[in-house]
Structure formats: structure tokens, C-alpha cells
Amino acid sequence: MKTLKFAGRYVLRHWWQYLLGILALYLVDQVNVYVPEYTGNIIDGLTEQTLTLEGALNIVWMILGMGAIIAVGRFCWRFFIFGAARSIEKEIRQDMYGHLSTLSMRYFNQHKTGDLMAHFTNDLMAVRQLLGMTVITAFDATVMMILVLTQMITTVDPRLTGVSIIPLLVIAVGDVFYGRMMHKRFREKQAAFSTLTDQVQETISGIRVIKAFVQERKELYAFAKTTEATKEKNLNVVRLQALMMPLMDIIIGCSSLLTLLYGGYLAIHGEITVGQFVAFNSYIGMLVWPMMAVGECITSISQGTASLGRIFGIFKEQPDIVDSAVTDHSITALSGEVRMNRLTFAYPGQPDVPVLRDISVTIRPGETLAVIGRTGAGKTTIPSLLTRLYDTPEPGMITIGGRDVREIPLSVLREGIACVPQDNFLFSDTLQNNIAFGSADKSLESVIHAAELACIHDNIAAFPEQYQTVVGERGVTLSGGQKQRSSIARALMKDAPILILDDALSAVDTDTERNILDNLRTIRGNDRITIIIAHRISTIQDADHIMVLDDGDMVEYGTHDELIANAGLYKSLFDKQQLEKQLREEHPDQDAEGGAAHV
Ligand code: TTP
Ligand code: MG
Numbered sequence: 001m002k003t004l005k006f007a008g009r010y011v012l013r014h015w016w017q018y019l020l021g022i023l024a025l026y027l028v029d030q031v032n033v034y035v036p037e038y039t040g041n042i043i044d045g046l047t048e049q050t051l052t053l054e055g056a057l058n059i060v061w062m063i064l065g066m067g068a069i070i071a072v073g074r075f076c077w078r079f080f081i082f083g084a085a086r087s088i089e090k091e092i093r094q095d096m097y098g099h100l101s102t103l104s105m106r107y108f109n110q111h112k113t114g115d116l117m118a119h120f121t122n123d124l125m126a127v128r129q130l131l132g133m134t135v136i137t138a139f140d141a142t143v144m145m146i147l148v149l150t151q152m153i154t155t156v157d158p159r160l161t162g163v164s165i166i167p168l169l170v171i172a173v174g175d176v177f178y179g180r181m182m183h184k185r186f187r188e189k190q191a192a193f194s195t196l197t198d199q200v201q202e203t204i205s206g207i208r209v210i211k212a213f214v215q216e217r218k219e220l221y222a223f224a225k226t227t228e229a230t231k232e233k234n235l236n237v238v239r240l241q242a243l244m245m246p247l248m249d250i251i252i253g254c255s256s257l258l259t260l261l262y263g264g265y266l267a268i269h270g271e272i273t274v275g276q277f278v279a280f281n282s283y284i285g286m287l288v289w290p291m292m293a294v295g296e297c298i299t300s301i302s303q304g305t306a307s308l309g310r311i312f313g314i315f316k317e318q319p320d321i322v323d324s325a326v327t328d329h330s331i332t333a334l335s336g337e338v339r340m341n342r343l344t345f346a347y348p349g350q351p352d353v354p355v356l357r358d359i360s361v362t363i364r365p366g367e368t369l370a371v372i373g374r375t376g377a378g379k380t381t382i383p384s385l386l387t388r389l390y391d392t393p394e395p396g397m398i399t400i401g402g403r404d405v406r407e408i409p410l411s412v413l414r415e416g417i418a419c420v421p422q423d424n425f426l427f428s429d430t431l432q433n434n435i436a437f438g439s440a441d442k443s444l445e446s447v448i449h450a451a452e453l454a455c456i457h458d459n460i461a462a463f464p465e466q467y468q469t470v471v472g473e474r475g476v477t478l479s480g481g482q483k484q485r486s487s488i489a490r491a492l493m494k495d496a497p498i499l500i501l502d503d504a505l506s507a508v509d510t511d512t513e514r515n516i517l518d519n520l521r522t523i524r525g526n527d528r529i530t531i532i533i534a535h536r537i538s539t540i541q542d543a544d545h546i547m548v549l550d551d552g553d554m555v556e557y558g559t560h561d562e563l564i565a566n567a568g569l570y571k572s573l574f575d576k577q578q579l580e581k582q583l584r585e586e587h588p589d590q591d592a593e594g595g596a597a598h599v
Contacts, residue, residue, distance in 0.1 A: 003305065003312045010091055011131065014084040018135070021080030025140055028073035031066045033147045036282035037155055038063055044275030077136065085132030089124055096120065096314055104320040105389045106348045119314060122190070123307035130304025138297045141290035148286050156280045157272055163262050164284055167255040171248065171291040178244060179299040185236045192233040196226050252288055259284055321388050321410070326395075328407045334416030334497045336401025338363045338386070338529055343397045345385060355381050357552045361545065365497075366526035370540030371533045372573070373549030379533045380422055383500045386531075387417050400498075418496035420504040422533075424487035428472030431460055434486060435467075439493040450492040453519045455512050456485035480507035488516065492523070499524065500531045505539050513539060537574050546570070 011018065038059050045051025045059075096119065152161040203210065203219055210219055259281060267277045323329075343359040346352070355378040363369045371379050384390050385398055388405055395404045405413060418438070426434050435450055436442040447467060451457040459482055463469045471478055471486075478486065484507050491499060499520075505513045517539070524530050534540050541560040548556035548563070548570050556568050563570035 003309050006312045006315065007127075007131070007308055010088045011084075013091075014087060017080045017084035017087075021077045021084070021136075022139055024073045024076035024080065025136065026143060028070050028077065029140060029143045029147055031069050031073070032144075032286070033151045033283075035063060035066055036279040036286075037151065038066075039282070040273075040275035040279030042275070043278050044273045047274050081136055082132050085128045085135075088131055089128040092127065092311065093120060093124055096311065099315055099317075102319045102322075103317055105384075106320060107317060110349075118194075119311055123310050126300075126303045126307035127311065129300055130308070134297055134300040134304060137293045137300075141293035141297070144286065145290040148283050148290075152280060152283045156276045156283070157266060160259070160263055160266060160272070160280060164255050164259045164280075165287065167251045167258065168284075168287055168291050171251055171288070172294045174247075175292060175294050175296075176298060178240075179296065182237070182240055183299050183302065185233070185240060189230075189233040189237050192226075192230040196230050199223060199226050248288075248292070255284055256281070321391055323410050324406065326404070326407050327409055328403070329409055331403065331408050331412055333412065334400055334408070335365070337365065338369075338498065339399045339402075340382075341397050341399065343385070343392065345381060345390070345392060345397075347381075347390070355552050356385075356549075359547075359554050361547060361554075361557065363529050363531070363545065365529060366524075367544040368524075368530040368532060368542075370543035370546045371531065371549060372535065372537070372540055372546065372570070374551075375535075376551075377549040378552045379549055380502055383417075383419055383421075383502055383531070383533070386498070386500070387414055387419060415494075416496050417498045417500065418491040418494035419500040420484075420487045420491045420502060422502040422504075424483050424504065426471050426478070426483060426486060428470065430468050430470055431463075431486060432467040434471065435489045436493055437490055439495075441493075446493065447489075450489040451486075453492050453516070453523060454485045454489035455508075455515050455519075456482060456489055459485075481509070481512075484508060485512075485516075497527075498529045498531070500533070502533045503535065505532075506535060510538055517542070537570075537577050 042051065042056065042059055045055065100116070149161065149165075199222070203223070210216060263272070263277050263280055266272045267274055272280075339362045340359050343356055344354055345356045346354045359382075361369065371382060373379055381390075385392055386405070388410060391406070392398055395406055398405050400408060400413075400416075427437070432442070432444060432447050435447045439446070444467060448457060451460055451467075460466055460469070484504050488501065488504055491501075505516065508516070513536075520530060521542075532540055532543060537560075540546055544559070546556075546558060546560060546563055547554055548568070550569060556563055556566060556570050558566065564574060
């Protein structure tokens with residue numbers, strides 16, 4: 001019911017288009033049914049030799065006029081109703097996109113990208129079909145059926161009408177069953193097709209792995225199986241269609257035969273004229289389509305409403321993380337210290353597995369906090385909570401300038417934090433646009449300045465198209481380290497009070513790393529906060545505070561010297577990485593890159 005109300009909101013906005021379209025449709029139908037009557041009049045006039053040339057010409061003009069009205073009318077109903085359906089499709093798509101982007105990470109983690117994409121393609125198409133073609137078909141079929149039957153009964157003969165429509169009723173009833181069977185086969189066909197596209201997509205994105213493991217042949221066999229299955233499902237649809245057409249012809253044939261026999265009998269006995277007989281045959285032809293349309297409408301309505309339901313499902317979904325009653329809109333910028341107060345957090349859906357336990361730290365403006373720990377220790381979870389991709393279970397667990405993050409307007413919070421995420425993502429766009437992505441100032445000078453600070457300028461300057469180089473799927477592929485540094489430049493462009501680098505230097509060699517860190521120290525000054533997450537001690541040893549995380553617990557906290565003196569996990573990591581460094585220096589040929597020694 002709510003789904004219908006949801007669709008109704010969009011339809012009502014276009015009510016006048018529907019009204020004009022339906023009026024045009026009605027006009028076309030009304031005129032259409034008179035054409036056989038006039039043709040019949042000519043024939044009767046000819047047989048009874050009562051037709052004068054002038055009378056014949058009048059009728060011809062009438063028929064021509066009707067033809068013109070039909071043509072204009074057909075254009076109009078298409079124009080108005082299809083136009084409305086396309087507009088509604090666009091509006092729903094736009095609203096859906098807007099709504100989807102407000103939803104929280106939880107929603108995106110729970111839904112597959114492919115499913116979300118299907119809402120924008122298949123489901124919207126079914127809705128457009130429902131609001132366009134199905135509206136037309138349902139209205140047209142009903143009106144046509146009523147008008148033609150009335151014409152047959154009033155202008156020809158009720159008995160003949162009764163006899164000749166019996167076979168046509170079989171079409172209407174049979175069509176419902178046909179529709180059901182077709183629906184099932186059609187769904188199977190669609191499912192097979194989406195498996196096929198999934199497979200192609202996965203093979204293309206995984207092509208490096210397939211080649212490296214020499215699995216091309218195996219993939220080809222697997223693909224052959226899928227294409228075979230798809231062909232089979234397609235043929236299932238075609239077979240049913242192929243069966244249907246001749247059956248339909250037979251039934252229509254029966255109807256014509258009955259008309260011929262009984263109608264001929266009536267004509268011979270003078271109960272109807274020859275003209276009426278001819279007109280009646282035309283009417284029978286006009287009834288076939290409405291009968292067939294019944295099944296079509298039922299299928300399309302069931303598909304369309306199902307799709308509408310799925311789309312409505314997205315709109316029902318409420319974003320979890322929004323500005324609320326506690327939000328203080330007088331806060332317009334981030335300032336002050338960042339504090340974590342006994343921070344404990346578990347991801348939604350796994351409340352019994354806290355990934356952070358009882359973490360308390362304070363970072364004052366001008367300071368740098370480093371976070372180090374094994375993979376899965378909970379490091380990335382800290383920036384996710386700071387930027388409110390997820391909310392802390394209790395207020396006060398994370399405060400900035402003494403205010404809980406929930407009290408800070410979401411846009412102020414996120415604009416005030418520049419984050420280089422671990423899975424640095426570049427859009428299929430130019431490097432200039434990628435680096436300037438989050439900032440109002442998109443000038444090339446500023447972009448170059450940020451790129452210089454992130455030590456990526458020299459690489460970019462060496463590309464033939466420099467900052468206009470398109471990266472991503474349609475452009476050049478950057479190395480892991482180049483990507484990381486471009487993402488750092490993007491974050492530096494924002495010049496935010498809080499900067500977070502999540503494992504953002506892991507693919508950068510140690511010399512470049514040093515340069516970037518020196519640059520950071522210079523530009524961050526003594527009023528901004530920097531949080532660096534890393535695996536490599538060389539990245540973080542100069543930080544003001546170092547937090548060592550182990551399986552969600554803060555096992556050590558202090559400066560580099562304090563932690564070394566502490567002789568705990570940090571010291572053992574340090575010793576291990578020193579040893580690896582020594583080994584590399586003794587055998588430089590084995591690892592020329594000086595890559596990250598992972599904890
Ligand atoms: P992270 O905080 O992502 O771990 P990390 O950043 O320390 O690891 P890495 O060095 O590899 O980047 O995850 C901590 C734990 O939380 C981990 O066990 C996985 C779990 N987790 C979820 O359950 N759901 C999620 O959405 C994420 C991101 C993590
Ligand atoms: Mg991480």
C-alpha cells in the first residue's frame with residue numbers, strides 16, 4: 001500500500017500528461033471503431049446501388065479525416081504518456097541516487113554492489129514499463145473491448161457477437177496461464193544473463209591472477225558452460241513464443257470460421273446486410289489485441305510492482321549517522337584537542353567482538369599521534385570513528401575541542417579532517433581533478449604545491465600529459481606508491497586541522513618517506529593535529545605519542561625512546577625491523593626497493 005502511495009506521489013506530479021494522453025487514447029479508440037461501419041456503408045451502398053458519387057466521396061472524406069485524427073491522436077498519447085513515464089523514471093533515479101549517498105557504511109557493507117546497480121537498471125526499467133506501456137495497454141484494451149463489443153451488438157447482431165467471441169475468450173483465459181509460464185522463463189533468462197555478465201566482469205578484473213596461475217583454459221570452459229546455459233534459457237522463451245503464435249492463429253481462425261458460417265447464414269437470410277457482415281469481420285480482428293493484452297498486463301503489473309517494492313525498500317532505509325538534536329550548529333570549524341575516552345567499539349552485526357577496547361589518549365594541537373600494530377589490530381577503525389563512518393557506542397568516547405563528535409555538524413567534522421584512506425582510491429579522471437577533489441581551490445598552482453609536498457610532482461611532471469593524465473580504468477595505471485602519494489596530495493590540498501594518514505606510506509621508499517614526513521612537519525605547524533598509522537617504525541619514530549595496538553588493546557603508549565626502554569612489543573618490532581634493514585644493506589641486490597617490513 002505504501003509502495004503505491006510512493007509511486008502515486010510521482011504520478012500525481014505528471015497528472016496532466018496522463019490526462020491528455022488518456023484523452024488522446026480514448027479519441028483514437030472511439031474513431032477507430034467507426035471505420036468498419038463506414039466501410040460497411042460503402043459496400044451496402046454499392047450492393048444496393050443507392051450510393052451516389054457525392055455520397056461516396058463524403059464517406060471517403062470522412063474516412064480520411066478519421067485516419068488523420070487517429071494519426072495525430074496516436075502521436076499524442078505516446079508523447080504524453082511515454083514522456084511522463086520517462087520523466088518519472090528520471091526523477092526516481094535521481095532521488096534514489098541522492099538517498100543512497102546519504103546512507104551509512106553499514107548499508108553498503110550489507111548490500112552487494114551488483115544488487116544496488118540492478119535497482120538503477122532492471123528495476124527502474126520495469127517501473128517505467130508499468131507507468132508507461134502498461135497504463136496504455138490496460139486502458140486501451142478495456143476501452144477497445146467495450147466500444148467494439150457495443151458496436152458489434154448495436155450495429156450488427158447480438159447473436160452473431162455471442163457466437164464469434166467464444167474462441168476469443170479462450171485467448172484471454174489462456175493468456176493468463178501463458179503469462180505465468182512466460183514470467184518464470186523470463187526470470188530464468190534474466191538470471192542466466194546476469195550470471196554471464198558477472199562472470200565476464202570478474203574474469204576481466206581478475207585477469208592478472210588468471211594469467212599468473214595459467215587458468216585461461218579452465219576459465220574458458222567455465223565460460224562455455226555459462227553461455228550454453230544462457231542460450232538454453234533464451235531458447236526456452238523462444239520455444240514458448242513459437243508455440244503461442246500458431247495456437248493464436250488457430251483460435252482466431254476458429255473465430256473467423258464461426259463468423260463466416262453463422263454470419264454468412266444470417267446475411268443469406270437477409271437478417272444482416274453484406275456491409276454489416278464485412279464490418280463485423282473487421283470488428284473481430286479488432287478484438288484480438290485487447291484479449292491478448294490481458295495476459296501482458298498481468299505480467300507487467302506483477303513485475304512492475306515487484307520492482308517498485310524493491311526501489312521503495314531503498315527509500316525506506318534511513319541513514320544511521322546524521323545530525324541530530326544534540327548537534328550544535330554554532331560550531332563552524334574544528335579546533336582544540338582530540339581525545340579518546342575509554343573508547344570501546346564493535347562493528348555492527350558483531351556486538352560481541354570489540355575491535356577496540358578501553359582506549360584513552362589525548363592529542364593536543366601541534367602534536368602527532370602514531371598508531372602501530374599488527375594487521376587486524378583495529379588501527380583503521382580509529383579514523384572511521386573520528387570521521388563518523390561509524391558511531392561510538394557511548395557519547396563522550398571521542399571528543400574534539402571538548403565536544404563529542406556527535407555534537408559537531410557532520411559536514412564540519414568531515415571537512416575538518418583530511419584522511420588518506422588505506423585503500424587509496426583514484427577516480428577515472430585527470431590527476432589534477434583527483435588531487436583537487438575535496439577542495440574548493442582547484443587551481444593548478446595549488447595542485448602542484450600539494451603534489452610537491454607529497455613528493456609526487458616529479459613523477460607527474462614526467463608523464464607526457466602531466467597533470468592532465470587520466471588515471472584509473474580508462475587511463476594510465478599508477479604504481480602503488482604513486483597512487484599513495486597522489487592520495488596524500490589530495491589530503492594536503494584540504495589543509496585541514498586534522499590530518500590522518502592510514503598506512504599511506506607503506507609503498508613509498510624510506511628516503512621519499514623521510515622527505516614527505518619532513519614536509520608534513522613544516523606545514524602542520526603547531527596548531528594542527530596529525531595522526532599517522534603505519535607498520536614501519538621508521539615512519540613513526542619521531543611522533544609525539546606512539547600508541548601500540550594489539551588485538552584492540554592499547555598495550556603500550558609513549559615516545560619512541562620511552563617505548564624502546566619499555567622493552568615490550570614495540571621494542572621487539574623495532575629489533576626485528578632493524579635486523580631486516582641490516583640484512584637488506586648487506587644484500588642490497590635481493591631487495592632493491594627497500595619495501596615495508598610488515599609487522
Ligand atoms: P581494522 O581496524 O581495519 O584493522 P587494521 O587497520 O589494524 O588492519 P590492517 O593493518 O590490515 O589495515 O580492523 C580491525 C578488526 O575489525 C578486524 O579484525 C576486522 C574487523 N572489521 C569488521 O569486523 N568490520 C569492518 O567493517 C572492518 C573495517 C573491520
Ligand atoms: Mg587498516
